[in-house]
Amino acid sequence: MTAEAAWQLPELSVPCLRVQDMQAAEDQQTATATPATTVRRPALSPSRASDFKQCPLLYRFRAVDKLPEVPTKAQLRGTLVHSVLERLFALPQPDRVPERAKELLAPAWAELSGERPEWAQLFAAEDAGQVADWLSGAEKLLDRYFALEDPRRLSPEACELHVEIELDSGVRLRGYVDRLDVAPTGELRVVDYKTGAAPREIGEAKALFQMKFYAVVLWRLRGVVPRQLKLMYLTDGQSLAYTPDEPELRRFERTLEAIWQAILRAGKTGDFRPNPGRLCDWCSHQALCPSFGGTPPEYPGWPEPDPGVETLLDRAD
Template sequence: MDVAEAITHPAAEVREVRMSLSPSRAGDFQTCPLLYRYRTVDRLPEPPSPAAARGTLVHSVLEDLFDAPATERTLERAVAMLPGQWAELLEEEPRLAGLFTPEQAAEETAWLSSAVELLGTYFRLEDPRWLEPADRELRVDHVLESGLGLGGIVDRVDVAPDGRIRVVDYKTGRSPDPRYEDKALFQMKFYALVLWRTRGVVPTLLQLLYLADGTVLQYEPTEDDLRGVERKVQALWDAISASYERQDFQPRPSALCRWCAHTQHCPEVGGTL
């Protein structure tokens, strides 16, 4: 199979489908193959949500906070950065301005306050004055022997003086039920696999910081773990390729459907594309 090939979908024009996978798109297919199609094949637009915009805002603040001298990385400075970072996001993505009308000033103020609470939780989990990340918002890429490209963006990579690597991801939602922790860690294992294959070092620690409830989820991967992830990712791509060939992406109803932006198109609830 070539790195790129044209696939015709009955509901879309001919599109170029690349042999590439990110944790987000892999998660989409595992959650619901039809959701994968809507986002990756049909590329249907999704309206911005206050929760997603708040997540982007908090991530932006935590990324840029490390530009300040160590002694100045305080909660007060992070909170003071919020209005300016929000203004930059509005300039970069004008559609976010539709989240709040002039008459909804009180709602916007409450929304910003909720971002302050998330930052407060972050500072209870870590003290950034004692951290010097090696990388922030790091793009990582690797091509498997099969030709499948893996890629994504890591929130933060810390490297100790002895070479040990810690991979950190910020989550502005709540931590998962213990039954679903493996699903939450898949993204981190995906990043760990790419870092291992590109740097030759297995990350020592994978760390998810859940800022809505102050939970820290950690995992110490091994080479065997990451080989298993590699096999899983390849099998997942094989399943995606089969769906392309059949032009058949089946819906997979679950409790997550209530948050889906594409219910009007989903045949499970009488929608049409």
């Protein structure tokens, strides 16, 4: 049996749970198990941890000030493709074909843009062809996905899985896994879809940071080190697979604890310093950054209850 075949489960037909279904069940359970006044503990997400590593001031702008950011059309397309793949795995296995996936694009976009009307405003109202061309680009990403694997041969345990754990040190980790595969032998594979091209050194390190974050959470939740962390890059149709081990995850866990302690120290004083670098060209907040002659808004104080929230756009990148 090949390494890939170990994850193919044609004998199972249970569709992957969609995040809406899982979240609804979780919300109902929380409502019956805890009082309405329960406040979620502050937590660290992979995106916000990566922000702080990259630039503490970027972390502050996003997690503390919660400044709005206008997404690019490429980011929205990534969000849309993630939504379609989530819906695709909710279908019975025989129905997970390219044509069916493409049929899901328009309704998925209608739902997403209905929930966030400002996203639709990125397209000129008088040019209906813009949306059609944009959706055509999403179709190409789906074609490349199907070139990488056959979803009819897979039965993931969950899609867009919310995971959360509090480490012994008191650090709370929280995030969403694109897809979790479980082999008949019990081995775990964490799958993440990237709608960009396979990255260079900086991007690859950032992507692996995110995947190791999920690996730590799943290891602590289930007592099993994930057998494989798999990144699927849909722009150029490449995959990157990585196998972590327990000593590595222990070291990475200590890294996350150190990041959280540094965030807490900065949170007490408001001293979130900029760290200018090559990624500044893509930052939405240059006008407020001292490194570019700007002035940040007055520090509002440490946020409650939860500075670790990830957005749909975070999870689609």
